[in-house]
Amino acid sequence: MQIEFKNISHSVKNKTIFNDLNAHVSSGRCLVVSGRSGCGKTLFFSIASDIIRPDSGQVLVDGRDVNTMNAKDYSDFRRDLGVVFQLSGLISNLTLEENLMLPLNRHYKELGKSEKYRRINTLAEEFALQHYLPQRTEMLSSGQASLAGLARALLLKPRAVIWDAPMTEIDEQWGQYVLKLLMQLKEQGTTLILCSNRKEVIETLADEQLELNELFCFSEF
Secondary structure, three states, X not given: OOEEEEXXXXXXXXXXXXXXXXXXEOOOOEEEEEOOOOOOHHHHHHHHOOOOOOOEXXXXXXXXXXXXXXXXXXXXXXXXXXXXXXXXXXXXXXXXHHHHHHHHHHHOOOOOHHHHHHHHHHHHHHOOOHHHOOOEHHHOOHHHHHHHHHHXXXXXXXXXXXXXXXXXOOOHHHHHHHHHHHHHHHHOOOEEEEEOOOHHHHHXXXXXXXXXXXXXXXXXX
């Protein structure tokens, strides 16, 4: 999935955060968005994942404007996009299994229950979460919740993954595992957009880097 941000401008409470911002990431490559606290990394994440529409400009996916997609194309876009929130975004009054079932029920209604449970259990085992499936997500540690958020994003085998503040709550051992997993996803053709200042993320994964500051410097490695 190729994603392009074209002439993006956006203000929050009459304060201009982005002014004619441009960036792009090609299929199978990684764009790391970095910058000091408060510069707009989470806002960029929200625009990239279509949680927020910019005041002006276009987000193009494989050359198509997200804002003008028809219902089917937009549904396909959402299915192909894995979104990982900084604070996991899990629904606290549901079990972990119910949280993981939500995207499958929305986008793969034709799948049988046994196949849905198989996919959930496979990813839960990969992240050592299988024993927590019947429990509410409030029982998870912050690190486990982050891993569960990643697992949920990967359930649909997305063509692109967008992650706000990756691995902030994940310990070093799991962090190394996740870095290797993200590298494998890149090698398989998955596009990555990671909003992070972490040195290991930039050095290990970045093909392009968008430094959010007054100059909106866009660097290609």
